[in-house]
Amino acid sequence: MRLDISCIIWLDANVNTNETRNAEQKLISIINHFEKFQDKGQCQKYIEKRSEKDRLVIVVSGQLGKEIVPSVHNLQQVxxxxxxxxxxxxxxQWACRFVKVKGVVVQLDELISRITTDHNIQKTMKGPLSTTTVTAHADT
Structure with missing residues (x-):
């Protein structure tokens, strides 16, 4: 069952690891759009350009989270x-100041479980989903 989430955005300097790809495969079964970023600026621009009607879930590393969360936390689409x-x-210590931070986790299985559990009350997406999109944004 897919959840009513427009996109998962994963921001991590080491986003292209086997562990991240494993998480992507598990999450893509419930959420149809997955964006990966290594660069905080590119990620922030992408988030800000999304419609306020979108529902974005952001997964971020600790250091990059500390930098980007204050900038995107109040956006309606997040x-x-x-x-x-x-x-x-x-x-x-820093994440507790932001109500949209639903968890600080160190285990991949816990992360996937939290995302699924925290959002399973959302309505399922309407209509058939014909495609799944995965995009990686690398530093250039």
Missing amino acids: MSIYVYCMNKEINE
Whole structure:
């Protein structure tokens, strides 16, 4: 079942790892559009250009999250933010100031479970989904 989320945006300097690809494969089964970014500026521009009617879920690394979350947190199209990091305690210190940050997690399975669980009350997307889009944005 696909959830009523327009897109998952994953921002991480190391976004093209096997672990990220594994998460992408699991999440693409519930959300039809997945965007990957390594560059904070490109990611922020992409988020800001999206319609306010879109429902975006952002997954971000700890350091990049600390930099981008204050800039995008109040945008209407940002539904929720998850910080996927190696040091939960340090990242919870800054993340707790933002209500859209739904979790700071260190385990991939926990991240996927949280995204699915936190949004399973959303209505399923209307109509058949004919395509799934995955886009990677690399530094140039």
